[in-house]
Amino acid sequence: MGMQRGVAWFWVLVCAVALGLAAVWGLPAVKRGDADPVGAWVGLAGLMVAGWSGWMSWRALRHQERDAVAMAGLLARAVLQGESRARAQLLGQDSTTIDVRFGARPATTRNAAGAAEEGRLSEVASYYQRLRPGRLVITGGPGAGKTVLAVELILALLENRKPEDPVPVRLSLTSWTTLPASPRGVGRVAANRDPGVAAQAVRAWICRHLVDTYAGISPTTAAALMDAGLILPVLDGLDEMAAEDTPGYGSPARQALSVLNAFQQGRSKAPMVLTCRSEQYEALAAVQVWAQDAARIEITQVSHAQVRQFVHERVESTARWECLLDALDRAPSSALVRALSTPWRLTMAVTTYEQRDAATGEYLREPEDLLTPALGTDHAVRDHLLGLFLQDAITRRRAPRGGTYAPGQVRAWLGVLATYLRSNTLTGRTVAGRPLSGTDLVPHELWPLIGTRRPRMVEAALVAVTLSGVCTLGMWVSDWGFASAPVFVVLILPVFIALLRGNGHHWIQAWPERPRIGPRQLRAPQAQRRTAVLLAFVPLVGLGYPLLVKVQPGMALGISFCLLFGFLVWLVARPGGSVDTLDIMDSPRTAVRAELIAALLFGLPVGVLYGAMVRPVFGLLAGAAIGLLCGLGGTGTRYIALLVCTRRGRHALPWRLRRFLHWATEAGLLRVAGTAYQFRHRELQDWLAAAPPTTPDDTPCPGQTGRSPRSSFTAG
Template structure:
C-alpha cells in the first residue's frame, strides 16, 4: 500500500512538474527583466516531484529482491557450470586428475575441531563437512594443486547428496583483487553481483545473500596479494586475515575457504597472523607412483615414458622426482612431450631428454620453454593463428608489465584487464594522445559559438559562453590517469516497468535543463536539448551498469566492447532526437541536416563523454603497435583457449604464476 501511494504521489508531482515547466517557459518570454527569478520561482514546485520519483524508484529496488532460497538456488545453478569449465581448463586434455594427499597441520591455538590427520582430494568434501566451524586453509607448494583442490571441494559441496537449500553457496573469488580498505561483506556482495548479474542477480540480492550468510567465500591466492619485499605492516594479506578473523555469523566464525602458498602462509604465521578457528591442511608432494600413473594415463604410447618412470621409482629423491612432484609440472611435461608433427604425426620430443637435466630448476625451465609452443600447436580450435615466437613475445611483454606495476594495487601483479593495460604504451604518451584526439573538436564548440554570437553583456551571452566550456571537460577527462569503469548492455531492461519509470525521471531532468537553456536559446532548441539529454541519460543508466575490475563476465572482452557500444548508442539517440524535433519544427530537410551534423560532431565527443574504458583501450592499441597485437582481446582469448591463460572475473591471468615469472625473466634477459 505504501509503495502504491508513493507512486501516485510521484505521478501527481510529475504532472505538476510538467505544468510548472510550461509556466516557466512562458514567464521567461513575458518578463524580460526578471527571467532568472521567474524561472527559479516557477521551477521550485518541481523539486518534490523529482525527490518522490527518486524515492519511488529506490523503494522498487528494495522490494524487488526475491526470497533468499530462490536466489541462492539460482546462484548455485550458475556457479556449478562455470567452475566445471574452469576445472576442465586446469586439468587439461583427458580430464586426468591426480588424487593428491594432504595433511592436517595443528596451529598453536584457535584450531577448528573435527579435522582428521590426513585426507585426499577424493574425500575432501567429507573432510570439510566434519569441521566446526567450517573454516579451512589450504596451503601447498607452487603448482601443488591448491586451486584444483578448492575447485573440487566447491563443486562437491554444490553436488553433494546431503546438500540442502539452506546450505551456503560456495563462490570462488580471487583474493588478490581485494582492496582491503573495503569491508569484506561489501566486497563479497559487489563481486558476486558483478559475476552473476547477467543471471538476474541484483546488487540488493547479492547484499542480502551475504548479509544472511548464504555465501561460502572460497578465496583463492592469498599469497598473490603482496610481494616478498613488501613490508609486513603494509601487506594486504595481513589486513585480509584480520578481516577474515572478524568475519562472523550469529553462531560464531563464519565459514571460509582460503588458499595460499606454504612459504607465504608461514611468513604470515611468524607474525602471529593466521586465520583463526580454522583447519590448516597442507598438500603433500606427488609421490613417484602417482606421477608415473598420471604420465601413463596422459600418453597415447606409455612405453615412451618408461625411462622417466624408472628414474622416478629408483631415485625418488633425485632432481627429476623433485621437479615432477606437483600436478602443474606433470601437466607441463605431458603437454610438452605429447606434441606431434602437424604433417607426419610423429612425436617431436623424447621424454628421455629429461634425464639429462642436472637440477629441478633446470627441469622447470626446460619444461616452461617447451610448454608455450606445445600448447600453441595443440590449440583445440585454431592452433596456427599466432606463431609461437610471436605468442612468446606478446605474452612476455604482458608478464613484464605485471612485474613492474605497483604491488600495493589490488590485482596489479596478476590481472590482465583490457582497459587497464594502457600504461604499457607509456603512461604520459597514452594520456596525451587521448587528450589531443579530442582537443580540436572540443575547441571548435566555443570558437563556433563566439564567432556566431553578437558580443554583449546580457545574461544570455554569459550563460552561453559558460555552456560552451563543457566540451573542455572531455579533454580533462581524457588526460586523467583514472579510467572510468566500463559499462555493459542490458537490452532486456527496455521491457522493465521500473526502468520505463526511469525514462520519465531522466526526461524530467532533461526538461529542467532545457528550460534553463531557454534563457540562452529559443524554445524549440531548449526542447531538443531536453529530450536529447533525457534519452542519453536513460540509455546510459538503464541499458548499462558499471562493472568493477574484478568482474566476471562470460568473456573479459565484453566490457570494452559494450562500453564503446554505449557511447555510440547514446550519441545515436541524441542525434535522432535532435534531428526529429528539428524536423518537426523546421521541416524534414533542416531536421536531417541538423541531425547529421549532430551525429558527425557528437560521435567522437560522445565516446569521450559516455565511454571511458573502451576509448582508452583503443588509444592503447594505437600507441602500442608492434609491441602488442592489434586485436589484443582476440589474442588473449585465443591464449586462454590454448591453456596459456585463465579467466578470473573481468581479467585474464596467466595459467600459473610460475609461467608468468618465467616469461618476465626471459624478457629481461633479451
C-alpha cells in the same frame, strides 16, 4: 516471481514506447503550426504519469531482487558454470585429475573441530563439511595444486547444494585493494581489529566483486546475500599479496589475515576457504599470525604410483612412456623426479609430449627425450617444459580470423605483462593509494605500465580533440557560422562535459570509473540521483542547439522529447540488466561489448535526430562521437590511451590487446579470475619475467601491429 518481474519490465517498455509515439506524433503537428497548448500540457501530464509508472515498475524490480535465497540459486548456477570453465583451463582442457593427498597441519591453538588427519582431492567436500566452524586453509608448495583443490571443493559443494546453503565464490586476494591498514604507532593490539570494522571491510570487498563479476547482481542484492550468510568466500593466493618469500608482521598478507580473523558471522568466526604457499604461511605463523578457528591442510607431493596412474589415464599410447616411467622408478631422487612431483609440471610434461603433427599424426617428440643429460637439474627441466608449453600453445591455437601469432610476438607481449606484474610485486608500488596487483591483468587498469602521467594526458587530449571537433563542426553548419562560438562555449560544451563526467570520465583522478548509467547501475540510489541530473541535461541539449540553427521552439521541444525517449531506450535495452539469469562477466571483452552497445544506443538516436533537424552528416558524426565517449566511460578512454602509448618501444603491446588476452586464455597460457586475466601458473609468469628480451622476428598475423621487442621494464 518471474511473472511479476516480467510485468514490471513490460511497463517500463510501455512507458518508453509511449514517449516515443508521443514525440513522433507531435513533431509533424509542430511543423505545421497546429500544436495545441492545452494538448501539450495534457501530454506533459501523461508524461509525468508514465514516468511515475516507470518508477514504480523499477521499484518492483528492485524489490524482487531482495529475495536472497532465490538470487543465491541463480548465483550458484553462474558460479558452477564459471568454475567448470576454470577447471578445464587449469587442467589443460582435460578432465583427468591427480587425486592428490593432503594431511592436517594443526596450529598450536585455535583449530577448527572435526578435521581428519588426512584426505584426498576426491573427498575434499566431505572433509570440509565436517569442520566446525567451516574454515579451511589449503597450503602446499609451488605447483602443488592448491587452486585446483579449491576449485574441486567449490564444484563439489555446488553439485550437492541445498537452497539454504551458502554459495562458494572464489576471489583473488590480490584484488583486495581496499584492505584497511593498521594505524601507525600502535602495537599488536591494533591488529586485532574490531569485528564490526573487519566485517564491513570484507563485506564491501565481496559485494564489489559480486557486482563487477556477475551481470544481474546489484549492490542491494549483493548486500542481501552477504547479510543472509549465503556467500562462502574462497580466497585464493594469500602468498601473492607479499613481495617477499617470508612476509613479516607489517606485510599486506598479515594485515589481510588479521582482518579475516576478526570477521565474524553471528557468535563464531565466519566460514571461509584460504589458499597459501606453505613457506609464506609458516612465515606468518612464526610471527604468531595464522587463520584462527581453522583447519590447515598441506598437499603432499605426487607419488611414483600417482605419476604412473595419471600418465596411463591421460596419454593415448602408454608404451611410449614406459621407458621414462621405469627410469623414474630406478632413480627416485633424481632431478627429473623432483621436477615432476607437482601436478603442474607433470601436466605440462604430458601435454607437451603428447602433441602430434596435424598432417601426419606423428608424435612431435618422445618422452625419453626428458632423460637427456642436459636436463640434469630442476631449473633445466623447468625451462625445457615451459618453453615447449609456450611453443605448443601458440601452435595449437590459431589467432582470431584464422591468423597466427608469431612466437616471438607472443613471447615479447607476455613478457611485457609478466615483467610489469613482477615489478609490482617486488616494489609494492601504489598509484593514488591503490596497490598495483602482482597477478591480475585488467586491461583498462594496465595503464600504469607506461607511467602515471602520459596515459592520462593522452586520454585528456583524445576527449578534448573529439569535443572540439564536434563543436567546430556544429558551428560550421549553423546559420550563425563561427560567430556562434561563444554560445557553444557557454552552453553546449559544458553540457557535453557534464554528461561525460557524470558517466565516469574523471581526467584529474588517477583511477577512472566505469560507465555509471544502465539498468544494473540504476539499482543504486546514488546512480538514480545522477541519472536524474543527466536527464535534465539531455533536454537542455535538445533545446539549446536547435536555437542556434533557427529551429522553432516547438520543434526544439519535440527534439527534446525524442532525445529523452532515446535515453530511456538506452537505459532499458542496455545489456546486463536481467535478473532471471546471471551472466558471468568472465572476460573484459564482455564488459567492453556491453559498453559499446550502450554507446551506440545512446549516440545514434542523438545523431539521427540532430541530422534530421540540421544536416545528416553532422548529426551522425556528433551523435556517434558523444555517444561513444559517454558509453565507453573513463575506463574505455583510458584503455584507448594505453593502446596509443604502447605502439612501440620496450612496452610494446598489440593494438587488439583484449583479443590477444582472450586468445591467450583459449590457448591455455592465461586463465580468468573474476573480471581479470591471470597467468595460467605463477611459475609461467615468473619465467617469462626473468627470461631475456626476445625479438619478434616472425611476420605478424593480419591485423596485428606489435612490432617492437621487449626490453627491461622500468616502473613509470
